[in-house]
Amino acid sequence: MTLKNTVDRWGPVSQALHWLIVLMILGLAIVGLTMDELPKTPKYFWVYTAHKSMGLTVLALVVVRLGWRLYAGTPAPVPGTPTWQERIASVTHWLLYALILAQPISGWLYDSASGLRPFRWFGLFDVPKLTAPDDALSQNAMAAHGLIFWTLVALVAVHAGAALYHHLFQRDATLARMLPRGWLKLAASTSAPAPAAKPEEPPHVV
Numbered sequence: 001m002t003l004k005n006t007v008d009r010w011g012p013v014s015q016a017l018h019w020l021i022v023l024m025i026l027g028l029a030i031v032g033l034t035m036d037e038l039p040k041t042p043k044y045f046w047v048y049t050a051h052k053s054m055g056l057t058v059l060a061l062v063v064v065r066l067g068w069r070l071y072a073g074t075p076a077p078v079p080g081t082p083t084w085q086e087r088i089a090s091v092t093h094w095l096l097y098a099l100i101l102a103q104p105i106s107g108w109l110y111d112s113a114s115g116l117r118p119f120r121w122f123g124l125f126d127v128p129k130l131t132a133p134d135d136a137l138s139q140n141a142m143a144a145h146g147l148i149f150w151t152l153v154a155l156v157a158v159h160a161g162a163a164l165y166h167h168l169f170q171r172d173a174t175l176a177r178m179l180p181r182g183w184l185k186l187a188a189s190t191s192a193p194a195p196a197a198k199p200e201e202p203p204h205v206v
């Protein structure tokens with residue numbers, strides 16, 4: 001078994017990075033949207049630091065994912081996909097990459113410009129500041145952090161909707177090839193050659 005992507009499937013590394021990043025973003029979104037309502041106890045700062053540390057981890061994982069993509073290549077489009085769909089999918093995917101890079105960077109910029117003392121990444125080391133304290137920049141970066149997030153939500157809805165549409169209605173391998181082999185029975189048949197018919201099988205007699 002190869003770890004790299006093949007012509008007809010995403011390999012295990014690309015799959016793991018895709019779904020891990022999805023889960024981390026889901027967790028970050030839930031915490032990000034609720035953390036300012038927490039009571040101002042020491043736990044409050046702990047949750048903020050956890051959100052920031054996890055957010056920077058997503059940034060690092062997206063960079064690794066792009067590096068791996070460069071090294072391991074990408075599968076060919078699912079057979080039968082019209083060119084216009086291929087183009088829309090490609091634009092959507094690059095926009096998603098841009099947003100999942102911009103989301104943590106805007107958070108990091110906000111944190112840097114706000115003039116707070118450096119936070120420690122999961123308590124291990126001080127995270128460097130990107131800029132000197134700057135009120136206007138800090139406010140803009142936080143506004144961008146929210147805006148980027150809601151743009152991401154909208155695009156992910158289209159992206160996930162398209163994946164489910166392909167699976168349920170087109171019945172092709174788009175979703176199955178982003179999951180471990182055999183997880184989705186329905187579409188698996190289109191990603192592997194169909195078994196040859198047995199010529200010696202007798203005709204069906206009622």
Ligand code: HEM
Pocket residue numbers: 025028029030032033035036051052053054055056058059100103104105106107108109110111145146147149
């Ligand atoms: C992919 C990574 C990230 C995601 C998905 C994410 C998501 C969010 C969301 C949804 C919010 C709420 C925004 C709003 O209420 O308008 C938020 C707030 C925030 N995020 Fe992030 N974030 C990420 C990375 C980061 C990073 C790397 C930092 C800092 C280093 C950070 C710092 C903050 C801060 C300080 C808030 C403000 C909370 C408040 O007081 O309302 N985030 N984040």
Ligand code: HEM
Pocket residue numbers: 018021022025026069074075089093094096097100156159160161163164174175176177178
């Ligand atoms: C935070 C949420 C998500 C983000 C940021 C995201 C991002 C991406 C990106 C950037 C790609 C392109 C991979 C590449 O070309 O290197 C991709 C592929 C894919 N994603 Fe997502 N995704 C998310 C959620 C989902 C969900 C919920 C589903 C399914 C319901 C899904 C299904 C897929 C599939 C099937 C592919 C492969 C498409 C193909 O082979 O052409 N994604 N995703």
